[in-house]
Amino acid sequence: MNQPQRLRRATCASCLRAQAACICRWVRPVESPVELLILQHPLEVANAKNSARLLHLSVKGSVLEVGEAFDPARLDALLHAGGRRPVLLYPETPDAPAPAPLPEPARLRLVVLDATWRKSRKMLHLNPALRELPRLALRDMPASNYRIRKAHAPDQLSTLEASAHALGQLDGDRTRYAPLFAGFDGFVGQQAAFVPSDATSHAPRLN
Numbered sequence: 304m305n306q307p308q309r310l311r312r313a314t315c316a317s318c319l320r321a322q323a324a325c326i327c328r329w330v331r332p333v334e335s336p337v338e339l340l341i342l343q344h345p346l347e348v349a350n351a352k353n354s355a356r357l358l359h360l361s362v363k364g365s366v367l368e369v370g371e372a373f374d375p376a377r378l379d380a381l382l383h384a385g386g387r388r389p390v391l392l393y394p395e396t397p398d399a400p401a402p403a404p405l406p407e408p409a410r411l412r413l414v415v416l417d418a419t420w421r422k423s424r425k426m427l428h429l430n431p432a433l434r435e436l437p438r439l440a441l442r443d444m445p446a447s448n449y450r451i452r453k454a455h456a457p458d459q460l461s462t463l464e465a466s467a468h469a470l471g472q473l474d475g476d477r478t479r480y481a482p483l484f485a486g487f488d489g490f491v492g493q494q495a496a497f498v499p500s501d502a503t504s505h506a507p508r509l510n
Contacts, residue, residue: 315327317360318330318356318357318360319356320351320356324351324493324497326356326357326490326493327360328489329357329486329487329489329490329493330357330360330361330486331361331482331483331485331486332361332363332482333361333362333363333479333480333482333483334363334364334479335362335363335364335408335470335474335479335480336407336408336409336411336474337408337409337411337412337413337470337473337474338364338365338366338385338387338411338412338413339358339359339362339364339365339366339412339413339415339466339470340365340366340368340381340382340389340412340413340414340415341355341358341359341365341366341367341368341415341417341462341466342368342370342373342381342414342415342416342417342426342433343355343367343368343369343370343417343418344369344370344371344416344417344418344419344422344423344426345369345370345371346418346422347417347418348369351494351497352494353417353462354461354462354463354464354487354490355367355415355417355462355463357463357486357487357490358462358463358466358467358483361463361482361483361486362466362470362483366381368381371422371425371426371429372426372429372430373430375432378430378432378433379432382412382414382432382436383412384412386410387410387411387412388405388406388410388411388412389411389412389413389414389436390405390411390412390413390414390436390437390438390439390473391414391416391433391436391437391438391439392413392414392415392416392438392439392441392465392466392469393416393423393427393438393439393440394438394440395438395440398434399434399438400435400436400437400438402437402438403437405437405473408473408474408475411473413439413466413469413470413473414433414436415462415465415466415469416433417462439469439472439473441460441465441468441469441472461487463483463487464484464487466483467480467483467484467487468480
């Protein structure tokens with residue numbers, strides 16, 4: 304006897320989630336003079352709590368690339384497309400390149416690693432071009448509203464929150480990115496409805 308075929312759930316073509324869990328209503332389009340490149344670890348792609356897709360859909364002109372070890376030529380093209388200068392959103396470490404003056408926002412590309420801390424360190428190890436980038440470290444950040452994923456400190460932010468703060472820092476106009484936080488709050492509320500109160504623990508986020 305033939306086994307019954309499972310019905311495939313209808314998927315939103317934009318956010319790539321099941322239509323019943325579509326997050327497109329939380330997209331808040333913003334334009335930024337700083338271009339945004341999101342390098343997403345493959346393990347984050349199917350995570351319903353991940354905020355990178357919402358960030359990508361909201362920031363016009365942003366690029367989201369999935370991978371762990373990238374082809375060097377492809378990565379170089381992503382980092383330096385259009386002659387922009389890439390800067391990596393990542394804490395400063397002793398082996399990081401020395402800080403250097405950054406050009407005006409219209410010549411910058413913010414590079415964000417969407418991964419847990421452990422996976423982000425592996426991405427840096429596997430991609431020397433990322434290790435060589437100048438870094439942008441966020442300091443004195445407000446507490447995160449990312450209550451659907453438990454962090455070890457209140458200022459450990461989601462990818463969307465950290466990127467929005469970083470774009471505002473580089474741009475010099477933090478108010479431009481306020482809609483991102485409004486959309487994020489709605490996204491978190493939607494996801495919280497599906498998350499049991501005792502199931503929010505997760506490895507610490509990159510940002």
